Amino acid sequence: MSGRIIGISGPTVSVEAAGLKLYERVVIGDARLTGEVVRLERSRAIVQVYEGTRGLRAGEPVQPTGTELTVRLGPGLLGRMFDGLQRPLLQIREEQGPFIRAGGAPPAVGEGPEWHDWPVRVPRPYRTKVSTLEPLITGQRAIDFLFPLAKGGTAIFPGGFGTGKTLLEQSIAKFGDVDVVVYVGCGERGNEMAEMIEEFAALRDRGTGRPLMDRTVVVVNTSNMPVAAREASIYTAVTMAEYFRDQGKHVLLLADSLSRWAEALREISSALEEMPGEEGYPTYLASRLAEFFARAGTVETLDGRIGSLTLMLSVSPAGGDFTEPVTQACLRSAGALFMLDTALAHRRHFPAIDWFRSFSLYESGIVGHFDRRIAADWSTRRQQVRTLLQQEARLREVAEIVGTEGLQEADRHVMDVAEQIRRRFLMQNAYTEDAYSPPEHTYRRIVDILDARA
């Protein structure tokens, strides 16, 4: 049973083929490109093609596969690098040379009974979701101390270009206290991915001393790789992440950037001539995002183990404007927001997390953990710091008018301490030893600053 191509528009192809099902995977054309049925009509089906459609000709054959778009799960995923369709990049390089040709590719892992395929758009089952809150230590003081993240939680960090999203994600991928990290470079820069891959191959995991890559799976679909595969890449990644969660592991999925995924969705939607919603994004943007966020969580697995999947997603708002649809849609689902501020970045304050506009909905449940495990006055200190930063902001406005000289002695002191907090505590240089700050160290450092004040 096969059909033929009758139309081509950007990343979508319309085909005449009988018996196709929605979301069925099809093989397109003589070059054997991979596609997925995204719309069915009486006389034709529309297929989203995961590879470049240039050179494809009307009339070429279309082969249904009878299965949905799947990933292969089983041993051998860790330490590997895949494209958005889980094709192994190292093998592709060996077979095809430095540039990626469209068409067939070697299998992701192996063939045989140890492996099974799972449709990427279907969440993997678990017995039940559990609501215990345990902190996910990132090693970033601004996050762990001010806006702590929970295992199984979700966080977004929106920021304009140059605010350090990628660097922050990569730091957390290196140091986050989880068992497995799935990193998705979704529509981002090739050189940055190359740097990261090199670095991860050389670095060792703090806990186990094994190469960092041994606990990492990388999915990479750079901005110049096909746009439809960019749309699929986050699903490919989250399905692999769920597979590790189902083994009772704590898994962290980092995606950089969700905006590029949303833009891919918009590009495909526009090629399908769907009615656009806000800023040209399809109206189902928010529901697709909500479904994606819902794949996070701490679960009791089918065989009774506890595993968690945490999502940390960067957002690249157009023009640095946080009112845009992707940021706003994410905010409805995200449990924590780390807002990256351009003004801080220009002053080389990194990580450029804005301490006034960021939040964590997990803080009330998690701060107690630190009180018990690190120091009894962790939460007291934390409140003290937030108050000081607020006082500083107010005093700064006054100082803009009267000058620092015009402030009272006590107020000048508040400003000094707040500056110490900003410079020596909230700032963290990702290129030095200070890139990772364990909670004990974080606590000691803030106590040093606060107590020097008296």
Place this chain on the structure above:
Amino acid sequence: MRLSEHRYSTVRSVQGPLIFVERVIDARMGEVVSIEFPDGRRGEGEVLKIDRGVVLIQIVGESRGLDVERSGVVFTDAVKKAPLGLDVIGRVFDGSFTPLDGQPMFVPERWTSIAGPPLNPVARAGPADPIETGVSAIDGLNTLVRGQKLPLFSAAGLPAKEIAAGILEHARGAGGSFAVVFVALGLTYHEYAFYREALTRTGSDVVAFINLAKDPVVERLLAPRFGLTVAEYLAFEHGRDVLVLITDMTNYCDALREVSTAREELPGRRGYPGYMFSDLASLYERAARIKDLPGSVTLLPVVTMPDDDITHPIPDLTGYITEGQIVLSRELHQRGIFPPVDVLPSLSRLMQRGIGDGRTRADHRQIANAIYAHYARGRDLRRLEAIVGRDGMNATDTRLLDFADAFEREIVHQGAEPRTMTDTLDRSRALLGRFELTLS
């Protein structure tokens, strides 16, 4: 494969650079077509979209004179390719790869698709070697690295072309001089004449693709792809370090918008098409170094920010793809500082990998960090000075104010003279010393 050319005279409509042809059998996406005008002229076009028998074709070049009754379209069964060969060096072409220098076309070694398949991320070599541009504000604080893409964000009336030309002239890497691919997009003749002059001064091997303001809009979309295809050929087949200057990307994006509107596509922000990010990425991401291969493609696009607005979609999407940006400032320009680079919003993301011991100098990072920190404070304090006056400020603050001024006048400002990396670092270090500011 079709056995012969297919000729159709079933043109349904012509609008701007686009024609629709009906009842076409089995067209290819991206297929090159030859267009026969009623008066016997021939033009070229490319298939943009296929919907059953109806094919949308984008005409390269002039569409004036086409009609519905007598025009013909011949399908060639091939996608757009660029001719390659070392004889391309030293030549000047237009936006459809036709020689503009009065010489006959060279004999190509081979032809290759201009779309450029994506580079496998695991085949990329991490960027590492610095490029000395001769500009202190770049070399010292925003170091350019081989294989990087670093745009110049300019604005109307700012001297972007003088800076870009200066970089072409003075850029040096560890392996000596660069081959230059120059792509002019929608430039005025006056601007082009300036660059032509500058290119002869470089003494390097130059290949130029020139699309001036008067030239066809669609060729503006092709010229950078030809330029990059040639750059990749020189870099990865002949081991050359290639510097690609594309100016002005704002004209490129406007051409993209014009064609998209003619296609009646849904407009995105400010009327630019929703796929502009992916389209720009397909150009910018071709800057690269490849593992186990000599050679590199380094990309310097010039972007003119409409209305000085860095959040405009063109600089915004560019900034999200490129590895940093060099931002020019109108205020510095008005104060007579050349090059008027505002170092605070400027950034080279790959700088950390390109500087330090063995690459530039051991103290480079410390110097850059110290200059940034103190200059940023000095700039902040200018606002305070505007309110309370200099007399209302303490000695530390006035010293930082003076430092910020001196930094702009002595380090950023350098006139037309290039500086070596060592000179830039020595001057910066001396300046910090003069104001008794420590290296952080």
